[in-house]
Amino acid sequence: MSAELGLLSLLLAVGCAILQSFAAFRNDPDGGALAVSAARAQAIAASAAFLFLLAAFAASDFSVSNVVANSHSSKPMFYKISAGWGNHEGSMLLWALLLSVYGAFFAHFQGRATPDGRFAMGVMGLLSTGVLAFIALASNPFLRQIPAAVDGRGLNPLLQDPGLIIHPPMLYLGYVGFAVPFAMAVGALAKGHIDSDWARRARPWMLIAWGFLTWGIALGSWWAYRELGWGGYWFWDPVENASLLPWLVGAALVHSTLVLERRGGFPGWTVLLAIITFSLSLIGTFIVRSGLLTSVHAFAVDPTRGLAILAYLIVAIGGAMGLFAWRAKSFEGDIRFTPASREAMVLINNLVMSSAAAAIFLGTLYPLLIDALGASPLSVGAPFYTATAIPLFIIGMAAMGLAPLAMWRKGTLMQALGQSRFALGIAVAGLALTVALKPGSIMGPLAVGAALWVGAGSVTHGIQRRKMRWTLDQWAMVLGHVGLAIAAMGMAATALFSTEVSKAVNPGDTVRLGTIVARFDGISAVRGPNFTAERATISLLDENGKVTRTLYPERRFYPASGMPTTEAAIASNPLGDLHVTVSALTEKEGQKTVIRGWAMRLFNRPLIGWIWTGAALTGLGSLIGGFGIGWRRRRRQNQAQVSAPLGAS
């Protein structure tokens, strides 16, 4: 029953979305009110559709094809429910649901206030109409199958991890959040007017989306670190790159909007960035979801779906870009500033973020291009990005350390550097120390220097303002920048100073890695809720041979999917992680495979936890800024409304 109710809710949501657009684009004075109601109703209907889908998963309703394909009766309840959004159709529905919810909040808070806001409500309605209709027609998660299956076909055991349960919703909160500034940008273009008030209204939405996107990406990386292979945290694979693109351009957007808000500068560029950021979010979700990035041929497997997605992208992105080309000429912000002012630093940020995004875009699409041209296939992997994106980031961080100490509008480079002499000293010392510890490397020491430069620059800014009341913007900036510095430090240290050893061991043997001594105590068989596993016991010893900690790396086998997975054991502390895996050494003896012993791999990854700690702080800063500024603005408006009649009487 819940599948039919779900489909009904979905169709209802489509109706509401159409009504919302229609009401918003009409010019009668009360059109706004109807659009707001339709936006609210749409969010409720979309939420209901999603809940009905989750109900089908919770009940293991194996007459619903999507449940059969993605769930299994042996799974713990938590993972049964989360399987609802761990698949193509379900995640599309989640995406549409979040779009509806953002649309309803936008309509409620800002939709009726200005003509461009009303137009933006209409754009949000159109975006929703397209996605919801696509789900209902070409990607229906509520399809029944007759006869019902006896049991489900499981879910990739790698996905059975709490990190991956919250990763997609978080990522989507980011992707979809950029729909609001996109719609607002289209609204401004359509009405032919933009000013700093537009920036003031739009910036909280951008900060909220960017904060969630930061968290979403960090969660995905944390999951990869613990579940995939042996301790890599970022693989530069197409799916990861697709999430990085809106993050980079979104970072540029957040900063250029600040200049529009404070000084009225860069309006055309800001609107363009808003359009590009959401376009990249769309490309990220849909192209990845359609499988195009892993192989051009996946697109052809289901041509209806592929063409529908393509049509949606062309209308949304092409429409906005066309409007921009037509109208943006009138968006001129004639402001004056020096080449070492805050505005100039923002321009450098924008240059670096856009170039890095372009490099990653090129690297991600190049193999497809080569493939389409019929040339011999090639891979573009980590070494390419280390040689292009990383130097760009270091250039960007050079400006980033200076930015908080640079003044709006005025100032010279010498003044800004004079303010940052403390940061400069620390950065140079860090760089020199790293070169001494690791002679011959270039990028690593530069990254350490850049991280210290940014961190110390933010701290200097904080010390200078310690007697003042901090604005939410300041909190957002300091947390955001310090978080990024911490994350960059973690990445640099991990890249420079990671060590590893792998060795064949018998029970009782010890392996040494630097100051770490690990003893292999043997293997035992264990049984989990839906898997069996071989669990190794590893004791970490101190210099006196006393056991300080025991670790249990596993190799799991999930009968439902037939897939083995390696579960590393990780001992974390603030200075780094020790990552341990164990595998069997085997030999063929006639027909039989005989175990000749075991191999233990130890990885020491200094400061790796700083990467996610820093990213968490950066996301937090952005969210504090977004929610805080939005809430304060709202309160001020309410106060203004209350006091206005009093003032009149």
Added chain:
Amino acid sequence: MKVALVILAAIILGAAGAPERPLDDAVLEARALDLFKELRCPTCVAQSIHDSNADIAIDLRALVREQIAAGQTNAQIRDYLVLRYGDVILLRPPVNNATLPLWLGPWLIFALGGFLVFLALRRHRTAPD
């Protein structure tokens, strides 16, 4: 019973994991580890054979170690693997006519953007005060 379980487990485990023995010489092993990071695991999306524990990655690690132990240079090993798998095995695309746009593109974009920023700085310029 427990022993039987361990043996059963070991057989499952053994079937999935091929032998993997690090090189005894620490310098050669370090060279092997660095080379692993540049070679793509053919069955993975983007992982290197260093970061993957797919069967083929394990086999390739063994192969690279063998060749290093046999005195082959990194370039010789790369060439051999390219012969066997094609350029797709290299995570760092070779620089040639087909990849020139890839390698130069990011820097051309950065240079063009830098020029635009320079123009913007000049256009918006004011006297420092």
